Amino acid sequence: MSTSPKSKTGWAIIFVVIFFFFPLKATAANEPVMRVLISQENKARFRADGLKSILVKGISPRPRSIKSIDIIYRNGKIYYSINNNLDSWFELPKSFNLTIENNDKRGIWYKNRRYAGGLTVLLNDQKLQVINYLKLEKYLKSVVGSEMPKEFPLAALQAQAIAARTYALKLLGKNKLFDIHSTQASQVYLGLEAETPKINRAVKSTRRLALFYENKLIEAVFHSSSGGRTENSGQVWKYQLPYLRSVVDYDQKSEKYKWSKKITSSELDSLFTDLGGLNSIQVIKKSNTDRVLKVRLHGPYGNKNISGKSLRQKLKLLSNKFEVDLKFNQKSKDDNLDGMNYLNNKNNFSLYNGITSNLAPFPLPKVPEDYFLLVKGYGAGHGVGMSQWGAKAMAERGSSFRKILKHYYNGVQIKAY
Template identity: 75%
Template sequence: MSTSLKSNSRWTIVFIAIFFISPLKAIGAKEPLIRVLIGQENKARFRADGSKSIFVKGISSKQRPIKSINIIYSNGSANYSLNNNLNSWFELPKNFNLIIKNNHERGIWYKNRRYAGELRVSLNDNKLQIINYLKLEKYLKSVVGSEMPKEFPIAALQAQAIAARTYALKLLGKNQFFDIHSTQASQVYLGLEAETAKINRAVKSTSSLALFYKNELIEAVFHSSSGGRTENSGQVWKYQLPYLRSVVDYDQNSIKYRWTKEISSSELDQIFSGLGGLNSIQIIKKSNTDRVLKVRLYGPKGNENISGRTLRKKLKLLSNKFDLNLKFNQINQDDKMMKINYIYGKNKFNLDKKLDSDFAPYPLPVIPIDYFLLVKGYGAGHGVGMSQWGARAMAERGASFHKILKHYYTGVQIKTF
């Protein structure tokens, strides 16, 4: 073969390589990195998986392959040890920024979980701040598996993937140090352990799709179960968004559709110690979907009005869609129940008391020491946006992810970002 023919062949191969490989690289380059806060503590340990190594940049002039690194921050100083040698510690610079990564699909171990991408460790507010840097689609494969059971139908998982992608995109670059929390403060992210083949398929099949309203990314909030009807965003947060409106939910098969919780008088005294305990409680406002918006607390040291969201947090309730009852607690006696019915502008108890609708509701009767406060509630979460159990029910009835998302997010478009 002549030199010219070899040269032509070589350029043909190069051209083919560029033609077929460059578009893939270009697509990959468009995929954003996301910064996930996965830890904020005084000590941390990172290790490789099995016989593999991790690489640490920032503890010497060169990137070092090691098996593990322990870091402790105490008394204004950060120190590290390598490869489980806890007898030998070295001090880190004041403004250290460690980058921990590996080249293996098994990821990096931190707190009994494995993480893809790279982990960056720095000092912020006298804590070791651990941030996971990884590509968005890889992050979503964990989020979908962390937020929704893998057994759910594929259309529900696809809807979750698009909602989670939109939620994450909306937060990119908003914070100086990280984009998103790994907890329910944002959306749950549990690392590589949450991935499955089915979930990965749901994410891949919806790649680059997000939710928009008038060409702007939406606040794609979601929750577990609404208890029959989702809530308007304006009843939960400051603003009423046009696409976060109350709609019928199909979550009746949710394991949290109905729930109860009993709270003893002594527990209430501890929870409301600022009031000297709790003598009585009164629901004074509910939303149109029957969620508690405002309550009045009565204690030995005074009275206080708080929001239904605050009460939910204090009592550790699944949602703020609930009613209050008193349950008698005495050995060898049948349970006795005192039912308190909230009817807008009215409250009825002792069965023989009739109130004029113009008067404010009476408080719940004084909670004796031998009674429980019995909370009977519905649903789990804030109730705004997509209901995950409702998405499951719609998918089981044959609905596509398009139909699910357009039901729970009013007037949105589903398109590539």
Template identity: 75%
Template sequence: MSASPTRKSGWAIIFIAIFFISPLKVIAAKEPIIRVLIGEENKARFRADGSKSIFVQGISSKQRPIKSINIVYGDDTASYSINNNLNSWFELPENFNLIIKNNDDRGIWFKNRRYAGELRVLLNDQKLQIINYLKLEKYLKSVVGSEMPKEFPLAALQAQAIAARTYALKLLGKNEVFDIHSTQASQVYLGLEAETAKTNRAVRSTTSLALFYENKLIEAVFHSSSGGRTENSGQVWKYQLPYLRSVIDYDQNSTKYRWSKKISSSELDKIFSDLGGLNSIQIKKKSNSGRVLVIKLYGPKGSKNISGKNLRKNLKLLSNKFDVNLKFNHINLENKLNSDDKAVGNSVLEPLPPITTDYFLLVEGYGSGHGVGMSQWGAKAMAERGANFRKILRHYYTGVQIKAY
């Protein structure tokens, strides 16, 4: 028996509903929520933006609309006050987990920034941990504007969006309490203030795209500027990954392509107190891209080898691609022989010049960051020469696929 015209039109409507509505629901459900650690404090204040309220769950049996909440932890007790009434404080239960949210696109204020999604406050390791829960794509709109100048070309911003998305996806669910830091410990996230129309466009136009190697998400690390050539991952971290190989960089117009730093003798005495200061410094080993791997330090109390990575951290340098010189002021380098100096063979033992307290260490370096993966200033230069985001990403991440996750 054939179906009647009424039945046919009914099936057509069902088909249209399944085809057009269901995929949208699947995509919406697929987008993960990311948990971003935005603060570890002894006290915190949250407030609404403007006349709207925030809602706090966990301070009473019902969700309460209020204008602001202050939370303080001290002497093993956490307390809160609401609506700036600092004369009235209430103790929180031992295992509290506050959820703060609102219905305002302008977000929730914490410190001097506004955040989308919801904020959760809990106690962990004697600190109030503030964790921002929000959808991944909303998070990325801030990250792109936080990590890369909004004036950069769209293709560079798109490349940053895909790298940041991949980096975040790789960390989802790895930690029990939160997924990712809001600082350079992971990738920088500065809340709603970092969003612009251009950075939002970069995220929207690359929605769901991520970087894969042999069908697995990659470690999509990136940095500001490599100083002419990126670094192999194995020279910086424990493993050499096949897609994080040294390649030529195009970052010559970076504001940090070349830099220098002077460190005074008094600062060096504090930094290298175990050596009694610094008498001499010698680079022992560099990588093929020119980054310092091993350096030897000499001081009045002895000598030691340290990694270029540790020296960078100790001296707060932009990168470990540098040369060093110890500069001494007012030293007479003319070593005149004393009357009792004796010749040994054809050479003469000359006294070393005295080390004065008036000296400094001059460090002259290149680039900013660890130098592995995508160079942000290099991406800018490639985009300005006409490269699209795919070409940029395939240059800095060797042999990767760019596809939906």
């Protein structure tokens, strides 16, 4: 059916209006841009790499090409200085929004790292918030190198790339100011320095691949090492997800498969001031994979129950898969664990490695200065999802990235997003 010139013009106008007001549909196939929060501090410094300049927008009516810029938030005001001229400072309004860009593949220096893409600086919650804007695949080249050793087999790096891509896509657009942290709060991102040719190959060879369960992006969490078996998500977080179930791990060659930590009596006093120090620890609940879920602490001022996760954070342990014991601070002939047992009969006291619902008959006396708490543990991280050292072992045995991912994430599909 033919149309008149007038009707063709009308359709053209409608198309332009739709494209202008709904551009996301036209660009849906484009690569997403990640907004990565890399810093929240009271000062920031940015500079070009080498002889090239950086382009700064927001300090003058027109973008300025400069070598460096320093920004300070002090006494409720924001000041900036350019080109290392620290004797001359200018004030910015609190509603400022700076963008810093360049066309140099070596990136922009911030602190001791270089970043690709562009950087935005704004004031939020009394801090200078620095956000890195860059395309997803470029972001992943840094994340994979930041999260996993570059020497790992290609299949393990590919599995890490897909897990990290899925994790990032799941968070895209959820926060108003940024999408993701650059730390272990999300996944580690260390800028251009983390890239290597092998890691770039792992990312490029898995481009657009992500993990799905019933056609929805999964929570693609991962960790360093589980200590022999991964954990059910419901034991760590609120919900048990069908694809995050406990499976056998192959992380026995991990540097953190077994570890130990000594904590002195004085350190316990400073860590548990609310209890007046720590006399004893009672493990009262463990998961099926032997992770500590709940403990009871006894001190001179009373006692309280806390989660294994809280105790892990308090004692700065690698995981909550651990056992505790008190030792005398002297090498014993009969004990090769740097000390002798403080408790001869663990069933009579509250410091022991078993599980019970009963409280100890009485708390231990205050730990003397010549005793220490010995914690022996397994693995590193929360233990849910993919084990990075397990992925390495599977790859070394010939498993593909698909086999690795389907082992650690039950029932998932690996397909383009």
